[in-house]
Amino acid sequence: MAGTTWDGLEIAADHPHGSTVVVRRPAAGPAGHEYLVLHRASEGTGYEGDWAWTAPAGARQPGEPVYPAALRELREEAGLVDEDVWAVDLSGRWAVFGCDVPAAVEVTLHDAEHDRFEWLDAAAAADRILPAEVSRTQVGLLDTVPRAAIRFRPMTRADFPDVVRWQAEPHVRRWWSDEAPDVAGAERHYGPALDGHDPTRMWVLEVDGRPVGFVQDYLIGDHPEYAALMGRPDAVGFDYAIGDPALVGRRLGTRMLWAFLRDVVRPHYPHAPSYYAAPDHRNAGSLRVLDKLGFRRGLWFDEPQPDGRVTTVVGCTLDAARMFGPPPR
Numbered sequence: 001m002a003g004t005t006w007d008g009l010e011i012a013a014d015h016p017h018g019s020t021v022v023v024r025r026p027a028a029g030p031a032g033h034e035y036l037v038l039h040r041a042s043e044g045t046g047y048e049g050d051w052a053w054t055a056p057a058g059a060r061q062p063g064e065p066v067y068p069a070a071l072r073e074l075r076e077e078a079g080l081v082d083e084d085v086w087a088v089d090l091s092g093r094w095a096v097f098g099c100d101v102p103a104a105v106e107v108t109l110h111d112a113e114h115d116r117f118e119w120l121d122a123a124a125a126a127d128r129i130l131p132a133e134v135s136r137t138q139v140g141l142l143d144t145v146p147r148a149a150i151r152f153r154p155m156t157r158a159d160f161p162d163v164v165r166w167q168a169e170p171h172v173r174r175w176w177s178d179e180a181p182d183v184a185g186a187e188r189h190y191g192p193a194l195d196g197h198d199p200t201r202m203w204v205l206e207v208d209g210r211p212v213g214f215v216q217d218y219l220i221g222d223h224p225e226y227a228a229l230m231g232r233p234d235a236v237g238f239d240y241a242i243g244d245p246a247l248v249g250r251r252l253g254t255r256m257l258w259a260f261l262r263d264v265v266r267p268h269y270p271h272a273p274s275y276y277a278a279p280d281h282r283n284a285g286s287l288r289v290l291d292k293l294g295f296r297r298g299l300w301f302d303e304p305q306p307d308g309r310v311t312t313v314v315g316c317t318l319d320a321a322r323m324f325g326p327p328p329r
Contacts, residue, residue: 011059016095018059019070021085022142023078023099025119033147034119035139036107037128038077041115053128055138056080057094065325066090066294067262070097078117079108087258088141090294098142098255145251148207150259155194155202155214160186162204162211166243175283176241177305203264205242205256212244213256217265220276229301230315235276236269253289261293266320270327274320278303278313290316294323 003011011017023036037053039045058073060066067085074080080101088096107117120128122143129135155163160183166172167180180186192198199222205213220226221233240257242248261275279286281300291297295316303313321327 009059010062012062012064015093016060016066016090017093018057019066019073019095019097020055020057020138021070021074021097021099022055022088022138023074023080023083023101024142024147025101025103025105026147027103027119027121033143034121035125035142036078036117037120037125038109038114038117040113042113045115050130051134052130054134055129065321066095066323068325070095074099076111077109077114079110080105086255087293088145088254089137089292091291094137095294096137096141098145100147145255148252148255149209150252150256151206151209152203152215152260152264153206155190155204157187157191157194159204159211159214160190162243163190163214166213166241169243169245171245171248172241172243175280175286177309201268203260205240205260207244207247207252207256210244212247213240213242215240215257215260215264217260217268219269219272229303230276230278230299232274232276232317234272235274235317236265236272237276237278238265239277253285254292257289257293261318262324266324272320275318276315278315281312281314287314287316290318294318 024033026032027034036055038056039053040051043052056074056077058077060069070085074083074085083099083101085097085099088098109117122139125139126135129138160180163186164180164182167176179189190202193200193202200216200218203215204211205215215238217236217238220230220235220237227233238260242253242256265275277290277295279290287297295318298315298317300312300314302310304310
């Protein structure tokens with residue numbers, strides 16, 4: 001039992017116990033962003049100590065899916081609905097989400113837990129939120145993630161030169177099979193999927209309107225040898241690469257894959273019980289991205305590659321209903 005909330009509601013015993021949604025809006029000047037902080041009313045209007053100010057946050061109720069719980073807290077505490085809320089780090093006892101809103105967004109305090117709010121730049125918000133560790137896991141985390149418009153569109157043959165170039169980049173080539181050494185190779189490998197002869201769906205990742213990488217998704221049961229290898233025929237598998245080296249290490253991977261799973265995979269496979277990825281066991285960056293999305297690491301196994309190599313991979317699984325809620329009936 002994880003306890004109860006300030007108003008007596010039971011808190012989920014499993015991780016994450018609750019969520020913080022760090023909200024930021026564009027601001028003039030070098031700071032670039034302002035952060036929403038709420039003042040808790042329980043210690044009086046003048047209290048400025050630990051937990052006096054935080055981003056919108058709250059506990060998850062027993063059995064409540066993680067993402068809907070975060071949306072509920074944002075609605076109840078700040079009156080914000082229909083905003084793009086995305087995963088920052090869901091791997092710990094308390095989940096952290098981000099939310100970019102327009103400069104003119106209207107905040108409304110609906111409950112008695114808070115008595116006022118302010119918009120502060122990152123430095124001022126970090127000073128206001130106490131203890132300092134809470135500030136680091138709220139503003140400190142989000143301030144490292146760039147504001148970006150992320151979009152996925154179906155891959156076409158016109159994208160093959162980019163795919164060849166991306167797969168040739170050292171940071172991709174280290175982990176990706178040599179599937180597209182040239183445009184002819186890309187045609188041989190990806191052409192059947194583009195023509196509908198292979199059930200794999202191919203996507204190009206765009207950031208701020210510019211193509212920067214690619215993703216593929218597939219029902220694992222459509223690939224019998226792979227399904228026999230990992231035993232999850234009803235799961236949706238996916239593979240991904242940010243090809244543009246200028247975007248590597250800028251903390252976009254988690255946000256990109258969150259948008260892909262929520263906006264591309266879940267609507268197409270609404271009844272899939274889980275999502276599955278299997279990075280190379282040495283690919284610490286990719287494994288950490290999946291951790292932050294709430295994936296659970298599982299079985300290690302050897303996976304044959306198209307070029308004849310065998311790599312040891314780590315099966316990582318996300319429970320779709322636990323994260324996003326039950327599928328539609």
